[in-house]
Amino acid sequence: MKMVDHLVDDKGETRMLRELAAPALPLQAATGEVVFNRPVNDRYRHLALAAAPSALAALPGQFFQLLCPGQGEGSHILRRPMSVYRVSRADARVEFLYKVRGAGTVGLASLEPGGRLDIFGPLGRGFRLEREWPHIVLLARGVGLATLAPLAEAAVAQGTSVSAILSAERPELIMSADYLREVGAEVTIVTDSDGSSAPERVEELMRGLVLGRGTAMLATCGSNRLLALVQRLGREFGIVAQVALEEHMACGIGMCYCCVRPFKAGDLVEIRRVCHDGPVFDAQEVMSW
Amino acid sequence: MVDLSVRVGGLTLANPIMPGSGTFADTMAQVIDFNRLGALVTKTITPDVRHGNPQPRVTEVAGAMLSSIGIPSKGPEYYLEEVVPFYASYRPPLVASISAGTADAFGVLAARISVPGIAAIEANISCPNLEENGRAFAMFPEDTEAVIRRIKAATHLPVWAKLTPNVGDISVIARAAEAGGADALVVANALLGMAIDVESFRPRLGNLMGGLTGPAVKPVILRMVYQCARAVGLPVIGCGGVSDVNDAVEYMLAGATAVQVGTVNFIHPARMIEIIEALPGFLRRHGLARAADLTGAVRGTEASDPLWAAVG
Numbered sequence: 001m002k003m004v005d006h007l008v009d010d011k012g013e014t015r016m017l018r019e020l021a022a023p024a025l026p027l028q029a030a031t032g033e034v035v036f037n038r039p040v041n042d043r044y045r046h047l048a049l050a051a052a053p054s055a056l057a058a059l060p061g062q063f064f065q066l067l068c069p070g071q072g073e074g075s076h077i078l079r080r081p082m083s084v085y086r087v088s089r090a091d092a093r094v095e096f097l098y099k100v101r102g103a104g105t106v107g108l109a110s111l112e113p114g115g116r117l118d119i120f121g122p123l124g125r126g127f128r129l130e131r132e133w134p135h136i137v138l139l140a141r142g143v144g145l146a147t148l149a150p151l152a153e154a155a156v157a158q159g160t161s162v163s164a165i166l167s168a169e170r171p172e173l174i175m176s177a178d179y180l181r182e183v184g185a186e187v188t189i190v191t192d193s194d195g196s197s198a199p200e201r202v203e204e205l206m207r208g209l210v211l212g213r214g215t216a217m218l219a220t221c222g223s224n225r226l227l228a229l230v231q232r233l234g235r236e237f238g239i240v241a242q243v244a245l246e247e248h249m250a251c252g253i254g255m256c257y258c259c260v261r262p263f264k265a266g267d268l269v270e271i272r273r274v275c276h277d278g279p280v281f282d283a284q285e286v287m288s289w
Numbered sequence: 290m291v292d293l294s295v296r297v298g299g300l301t302l303a304n305p306i307m308p309g310s311g312t313f314a315d316t317m318a319q320v321i322d323f324n325r326l327g328a329l330v331t332k333t334i335t336p337d338v339r340h341g342n343p344q345p346r347v348t349e350v351a352g353a354m355l356s357s358i359g360i361p362s363k364g365p366e367y368y369l370e371e372v373v374p375f376y377a378s379y380r381p382p383l384v385a386s387i388s389a390g391t392a393d394a395f396g397v398l399a400a401r402i403s404v405p406g407i408a409a410i411e412a413n414i415s416c417p418n419l420e421e422n423g424r425a426f427a428m429f430p431e432d433t434e435a436v437i438r439r440i441k442a443a444t445h446l447p448v449w450a451k452l453t454p455n456v457g458d459i460s461v462i463a464r465a466a467e468a469g470g471a472d473a474l475v476v477a478n479a480l481l482g483m484a485i486d487v488e489s490f491r492p493r494l495g496n497l498m499g500g501l502t503g504p505a506v507k508p509v510i511l512r513m514v515y516q517c518a519r520a521v522g523l524p525v526i527g528c529g530g531v532s533d534v535n536d537a538v539e540y541m542l543a544g545a546t547a548v549q550v551g552t553v554n555f556i557h558p559a560r561m562i563e564i565i566e567a568l569p570g571f572l573r574r575h576g577l578a579r580a581a582d583l584t585g586a587v588r589g590t591e592a593s594d595p596l597w598a599a600v601g
Contacts, residue, residue, distance in 0.1 A: 027319040029559065067556070075349045077503055079556055120558065250347050250354060251555040255314040255332075257358050258347035262340075271340050271361060276316060 027253070029067070029120040030055055035093060037111045040175050044099050044143065045109055046085070049117060051094040058084045058094060060150035061126030061244055061280040065252040066096075067118035070107035079120065080104035081249045081275065083147040086179075094119070097146035097175065123252050127151045127242055127280050133160045133216035137209050138185075139202070139230060141167040144222020147244045149176050151219060156184040160216075163209045165190060167197045167226070199225055206233055215239060221246075224288055231283050241283035247274040262287055291572045292579040293565070295327070297524045297547045298473025299447030300382050300408055302327035305580055306537060306565050309528050309551030310386035310411060310451070311358065315375050320558040323379040325565055327547060331372060333386040333413045335362040336398045343495035348484055352505030353530075354552050355482050357496035360388060360416070365401050373406045382408030384449065390419035392426075392436040396443035403444040410446050412437065412471075415453035415478040427453040427478075430465035437469030447472035449526065452517070454506075455481045459513045460520035467521045475526045475549065476514045480506050503552040506530045511543050518544025518585060532560070534567035541583035 032049030040046050049055075055064070065079035086095040100109045111117060129136075129151065136155055138148045145166060152162045162185040168174045170193040177187050188205060190196040206229065209215070218234050220226045221244040234241025247259035254276030262269045263285045272278070293304035307328035308317075314332065323329060342359030349355070368385070376383045385407050389395040399410055414426035414436055426432040433450070440448050450466040452459060454477040463474055479500025484493040510529025518525045527540030528549035537548045553560045568580060577583065 025318075025320060025322065027558075029557065071556070075351050077349050077352065077354055077552075077556065078347075248345055248347050250356070250552075251312075251558070253314075253319070253558065254316045255312060256347070256356070256555055257311075257332075257341060257361055258356060260341065260346070260361070261344070 026054070027120070027123075028054060029118050031116050032094060032119050034111045034113050034115040034117065036113055037109070037115075040097065041172055043173060044097060044175060046095065046097050047108060047111065048093050048095045049119065050092055051119065053092075055094050055119060055122065056087055056089050056092060058087050058122035059126040060084070060129070060154050061147060062122040062124050063252070063275075063279060064094070064096075064119045064121035065123060065249075066104070066108065067120070068104040068107035069110050069115075069117075070103060074103065076103040076107070078250050079252065080108075081123075081246075081252055083244065083279070084122065084150055085146040086150055086153070097143065097149075099143050120252065124275055124279050125277065127219060127244070128217075128240065129154060129158070129160070130216065131158055131160075134214035135161045135163070136217040136219065137206060137215055138162060138164040139167070139206065139218065139220040139226050140164065141197075141222040141226055142173075144220065144226075144244070145176055147221040148219060149179060152180050152185045153183040161213075162186065163188070163213075165202065165205060165209075167191070167202065169193065199229065202226075203229055203233070210237060210239075217242065218283075219243070220283070227283060227286060227288070231286075234283055242280055243283040243286050244280045245274050245278055245286065247279075249275050251275070291569045291577070292581070293568055294579075295546050295581050295584075297526060298409060298449055298471075300328070302547060303381065304565050304568065305541065305545075305547035306561050306568075307381075307384070307526075307547065307549055308554060308561060309549035310413065312551040312554045315372070317554070317558060321562050323376075323381065325562055326381045327565075328382045328384050328408075329376055329379060330384040330411060330549065331368075331376075331386055333360050333362065333388045334365060334368045334398075334402075335360055335388050336365065336394050338362060338364045345493065345495050346499075348493040348499075350482070350484055350501070350505075353501050353503035354555070355484055355494065355499045355501050356479075357494045357499030359496060365398060368402060369404060373404065377406050384409045384411050386411040386413050386451070388413040388416045390417065392418075392420075392432075392439040395436050396439040399440045399446075399448070400443040403446050407446060409449055409472070410440065410444060411449040411451050411475060412440050413451050413478070415451065415455075425453055425455070427451075427462055428456050430461050433462050433465040434469040437466050437471050441470035449473040449475050451475035451478055451528075452513075453478045454510060454513055454529070460516045463517040463520045463523075467523050471523060473524045473526060473546075474517055474521065475528055476517050476545075477510050477529060480509065502530070504530045504532050507536060507539075511540060514540055514545050515543040515587070531564075534564045534571055537564050537568070538571060538583055541580070542585070542587040544585045544587075546581070546584050
């Protein structure tokens with residue numbers, strides 16, 4: 001595309017100010033059309049959008065900034081960051097799994113099939129995933145699962161085997177076990193209601209999964225307790241440990257410095273932007289979830 | 290053809306639209322073409338390395354964002370080695386926003402960054418003056434004049450004084466900045482605000498108070514731009530809640546020569562370009578040949594309605 005800008009100079013003559021080829025700009029806000037937006041259980045909903053090709057480039061762990069319905073009304077002015085739950089390039093779909101809990105997600109829940117949603121992204125740095133990794137273990141609680149699910153799919157697709165531990169208060173709140181099994185992950189469910197989600201039980205389970213499997217990476221999202229466990233086991237086994245963080249954001253592209261947190265950088269503490277330097281980080285550098 | 294160019298404090302800008310400091314960064318180059326902006330304004334740097342304020346740093350209130358970032362800064366070395374070279378490949382003038390705790394420190398920092406590649410210095414004088422019990426420079430005319438005078442003595446670059454709206458009579462501060470030698474005024478920084486969560490009874494910002502920005506502040510800052518533009522002979526750059534081309538025009542009608550776009554960049558990252566694209570059509574629709582014709586073109590501010598004049 002050629003762009004030509006003209007301007008009238010002081011003598012009243014028109015001259016060309018500049019003529020340039022517009023550079024390729026990889027990031028844009030684009031409108032997606034709602035394919036479905038249905039409840040998964042009494043807390044979570046699953047939204048699928050028919051999205052632009054730029055959005056389909058999203059990698060596991062990346063997120064979008066959603067302009068949720070109701071933005072501009074009342075005390076709802078900013079976009080809402082939301083990690084990608086699933087990208088289906090064949091169907092040109094981007095999907096999100098979300099908990100209805102504030103103005104933004106209440107607005108999202110109101111979307112009907114055929115409705116439109118402005119999404120900006122994909123943003124941030126996703127999970128590191130190496131081709132030669134034989135096995136990885138994912139440990140997710142609550143909506144943290146939404147962030148880890150696409151990692152399982154991408155890992156299995158490249159030939160890395162995946163074990164996933166899903167943790168929730170009660171069995172009805174376990175989500176995506178079928179999706180994860182379908183993509184080829186080995187799924188273990190633990191709940192508070194039967195006591196199987198207790199830290200020592202989960203640790204025992206993790207140790208069992210890691211032993212003799214050539215496990216190269218542990219990943220988690222959603223709780224400080226799980227972060228501490230992944231940090232400890234990652235150190236003990238000398239394997240990569242990653243965590244996806246959440247933080248209140250304004251811009252999502254590293255300009256506003258609203259979402260910063262302290263991180264360990266050797267012996268120093270360094271301030272990093274969750275949106276731009278993450279949201280996925282080396283778990284050993286994270287000071288708390 | 291319409292002429293979008295404006296002259297601001299020693300610079301000629303291709304158009305009157307530029308980002309507000311702190312709402313723009315190199316990462317936005319993935320979204321918009323920087324060469325189309327009137328100017329490039331970087332996030333405030335300080336002489337020292339600062340981490341900024343504790344979380345939470347942002348919350349939302351009716352029509353506005355309330356944030357308390359605390360000017361995290363990597364200091365002047367990083368700015369000169371990384372930031373200035375990054376912007377060197379773009380044509381619009383680079384405006385460096387600086388802040389410091391004393392007038393001398395402001396002067397030293399201004400001198401330090403007066404290098405090729407920087408076209409003007411925006412002095413963020415809304416920060417605490419450490420030699421005056423931490424009161425903001427721009428809350429007092431004598432502090433304002435002294436700090437601007439010190440910066441002017443330290444640099445050959447144009448100096449834009451960014452004022453705080455947290456004052457009783459901003460025209461007094463505007464005149465003090467002019468007396469100190471400012472080349473332009475940026476009106477204004479964020480309004481100081483506060484919000485409390487009524488469920489937890491706790492402040493919604495880690496720093497207790499923060500800056501209110503976004504659409505809700507526009508009438509307040511617009512009024513200040515109007516007052517400043519009438520009080521001084523300097524160009525005024527309007528900054529406060531601009532969300533679309535009409536907001537930008539409104540600021541210019543009130544007396545602004547150029548306009549900074551801030552919070553909306555966080556929501557609609559291509560909005561500055563959309564405003565620039567909409568300006569020529571607006572000017573043509575109103576039979577104007579130059580964007581500069583909008584500056585101070587508000588009508589009927591003196592005339593009173595004869596009916597109400599008769600009533601007294």
